Amino acid sequence: MSGYAKRVTGIVVVAAAACVLLGLYIGLYLTNQPGSASAAQSPAGAHLYLGTVPASEGTDPHPSWVSYYAVDAASRNWRHDTTFVVPANTVVTVTIYNYDGQSGLRNPFISQSQGTLSGGFTLDGKPTRQIGPDTASHIFAIPELGVSVPVYGVPDDAKNQCANAPCGLATAHSTTTFSFRTGKPGVYRWQCFVPCAAGYIQGWGGPMQTVGYMDGFVKVV
């Protein structure tokens, strides 16, 4: 093989390898999506258990970022999934164990629950319609379904606070429970409306702008 032919062959091989790698990168990027967690099924309907923490697990790519997690009824089995799968045309009950502090809302209107079956929610077992805007830690909202529920934050002076996920029920927390009825199948986004991203301008950066922390999808199937 002549020197010219070798050069051409080398260029073709390198170009082909680059194309394959680029194709793999694009393919993986397009097919990659955060993990999903399915609601627990019972005769009463579907039940979704979530946990919110001031900071993710130490092994997370962003261990200092605030985040939602999927958990079980006893606040164990923490999974960093923010795509929640729920059945269509069903009453879905959501329980949120919140271990994070109080950030406060920019818009006090959102401190009132909207779109739940009863119009309100229970906070540590007490029927509630609204919390103080300054005491909000997070919001769990599915705007397209009209659902929005505030999550009460752990007071600053609370004892035995939890810093990083996973957190147990023995540490300071609040428990928020509400129900809503799903409609037809579809994919809806959910998000937090509290500017809770510590260290970012007005709290709106980082985990608020990255799917998989303070936002994700609700898949109604």
Place this chain on the structure above:
Amino acid sequence: MSDVNHWRRVVLWWLGTSIVATLLVVLFLAPILPPGNGSVEASGQVVDNTVLLGISTPIAMAVLVYFIYALIVFRERDTTAVLDGPAIRGDARIQTWWLVVTTGIVLFLAGYGTVRMLADGAGGGQGPNPIAKPAGAARALQVQVIAQQWKFTYRWPSYGGVETATLELPSNRMIEFHVTSLDVIHSFWAYQLGVKADANPGFDNVAYVTTKGPLTFDIHCAELCGVWHGYMFEKGRVVRPNQFSAWITQQRAQNVPATKSLPPYSKQYFPDPQRRGG
């Protein structure tokens, strides 16, 4: 060349095709032009789009007719001999006409656009001190549009300052939108109403619209505002006045707890950052 008067031929072809094409555009395309007829301003925008298309159609036909005529008539039939054509020379008469016509069109459009905009603002945001106030603006129903990542909410100073999560408007009524933002730059775009106004933090952007009959309209954010910008959309409704009265009464009752927490109504909605979020 032959004695054929190409100039006359082109002009005649242009005249014929322009008349047909402009009639087709005005009669068949104009009625389906965006944004529709959901409001007086939206209908005005359809008229404006029709006028612009009506003017640009003959211009487009001039280009197309000359292009096709040149391709057919001036093509080289003898492919064995490729020769250059006659040299192009300036023509003062054509240049003068070109300048007169294009200047006239541009000046007309500038005047037309200015007159149309000054009439009622054409549904656009005019800043805090609008200069294009439509007649009867003093009696308009005020609605504050509050944008935040990634949702719009609406505040009603005429109804106790209540804030709502959705937007319903009475039909056949002038609305004075006060558009603002809590965080980054958004844009309130009520498509079928022909309203588009930037939502800037700490800024009151006024836009007027006069609704027509009942309809459902699309609301989008029209300014790239973060990861969920593409999901910042919802439906609004224009309903009969009695339905609107019932809706706003129900909203006031339903949102009593939240209304008590709201700051006094202000044309700028930019509360101080709270605790950690600051």
